[in-house]
Amino acid sequence: MTTKKSSQPAVNERAQHFLKVLIERYIRDGQPVGSRTLAKDAGIDLSPATIRNVMSDLEELGLVNSPHTSAGRVPTSSGYRIFVDSLLTIKPLQQVEIGQLEREFASRADPRNLVKSASNLLSNMTHMAGVVLIPRPKQVVYRQIEFIPLSGNRVLTILVTSDGEVHNKIIETQSTYSQSQLIQAANFLNESYSGKPLEAIRGLLVEEMEKTKQQMNDLMSDALSIANNVFEIDGNEGDYILAGQTNLMDFDELSNLDNIRNLFDTFAEKSQILHLLDRAMTADGVQIFIGEESGYDSFDNCSIVTSSYEIDNDVAGVLGVIGPTRMAYDRVIPIVDITAKLLGSALKHQ
Amino acid sequence: MTTKKSSQPAVNERAQHFLKVLIERYIRDGQPVGSRTLAKDAGIDLSPATIRNVMSDLEELGLVNSPHTSAGRVPTSSGYRIFVDSLLTIKPLQQVEIGQLEREFASRADPRNLVKSASNLLSNMTHMAGVVLIPRPKQVVYRQIEFIPLSGNRVLTILVTSDGEVHNKIIETQSTYSQSQLIQAANFLNESYSGKPLEAIRGLLVEEMEKTKQQMNDLMSDALSIANNVFEIDGNEGDYILAGQTNLMDFDELSNLDNIRNLFDTFAEKSQILHLLDRAMTADGVQIFIGEESGYDSFDNCSIVTSSYEIDNDVAGVLGVIGPTRMAYDRVIPIVDITAKLLGSALKHQ
């Protein structure tokens, strides 16, 4: 049945079985698996001593190893590999669970949300991290383009593709275009080529260059009606950019896992931070929240130094630094202060 | 000079000075500050015993406290508050540093990047977390609007405001509009009202309703030239959505700070994950990277289970789960598998 050589340990069926049971066990409770345990679990009636021989073979093959001499065995990557490739029996999901998932997906609308909730689903179901690459269709179909003139002959182009994704890009043009020129250019493109694959457009353009007509103008009242609707709902949601969160792990007073976890969850949640920044927006100059003052438990051991920044003398936003209460305020305060001023004036020059 | 009452400890100048020195010291090395240390640091020639009395007063006032009976003192939030409000001597930044900052800001172009690099600057200079609220100008000036018809009478509106921000919103209209109707509506709005403050537009609309002319059509060749430029650079950057990263802290084998830190930095960096997902995109069906197989050090103790998902029979993206090598593969694999299928078909139905 199985060929065996005395010089090189054999990976016969029995050994494979033990490997399987060992890995399953290790996955279950995370402890190195010893011979006695394995003997009981395996369902084959063998003494621990025998198991030890087998495990020793497995170790020689690099499929398991021990953290130290008198510990049980732990699977190595190669061990997992074999397990996954040929030993694994997959439990299909319950029909009920599948149903739930289907309903979950059915209830979402636009692609962005779908992707987001797929990621959340993965994370929730597995209690691990879920990740979803944003769809990148092989054939990107062009939907809409828009141009916004910037200073010089730079133009902001906004390209909308079939998947509802919006791509912003700043391009440098050879000559300078006026705003109305750009608008008309966009109209032309949009009317002629929406729905065509991106790669094809260049070819089509040349060929179809002079075929266009325009039959607009009289639907303006419709435009009005829609616009009314849009400007009604202009909710400016607010969002922030965070950097260097992991720096916080350097501080002893924050770096127990619970604390860090709370902090990061708070960052991910966003709403609390947004409230906090909102509060900081009203005051001008540098503002400091120390410990509980922020009002959020996760920041109990943190201070937040903020400053609002102004564009053309209007408060436009807030920026700041989050760190342990024990921070070098004398240094952080001027940094936040000057950054706010520089950011403000940098944004003004646009 | 200073009024004192025997019943309530006094916050005289000397006590304030000690508080200041204590906090400065504590900020420097994070250890509870004892009477002897404080005596040396304070620059006033007093014995530790005297200092102890003062510290005891400060404690009674709630400005400091000891972690345990025989430890030194640590500032409380109120202590920091007083320190920050009236004891702090701020070090202005070196002119050199300011120069560097200015140059840093000068080199960035669009607002989004400015905000991002401001956040990074804050984080780098302070070695803590930087946060910047995205500018929310008091008067949002309207730049550009665009409509994309979706199914039913839902319309995707894309509103661009003066700060270069793009706001997507799906609205429900009363009646159904065709694509060309929508395009014309957008054109009308864009031509007439770009540069006006958002709030004012509704009023202006009614009043200016019938004044519009159109003088387009002959700039089409320009449109062509620009478009050429845009479609040239269509670089579809690729991005992913991550969820439940903090779940990873639940696993003992990952949850030492160094490890978690590396992981989170990798998530934030994005490029590595993107490469990995890219690799997973080519294979179809579920793919598994175990430990070092991923090729990235930060994932040495992690496995990644991925599956590509298809839209209309074309591979559109990848999704997956990241967890410890010791994961319940038999459960995770079908979850990833089915999620990929469901996401694919959910996206197709659009």
Added chain:
DNA sequence: TTTTAGCACTTAAGGCGGTTGAGTGCTATT
């Protein structure tokens, strides 16, 4: 009255030795 010296007391932290329990490898036997 303020400051200081002295003293007894508290506490975290670290080192040391012993014990326990799980597990191993080897050898001789069945």
Added chain:
DNA sequence: AATAGCACTCAACCGCCTTAAGTGCTAAAA
């Protein structure tokens, strides 16, 4: 080929002790 027996290893835990830092209190000195 499988097993039993045995000596050995090692992490983890426990209790014990010591050390270092610091405290509060009281009584004496300035």
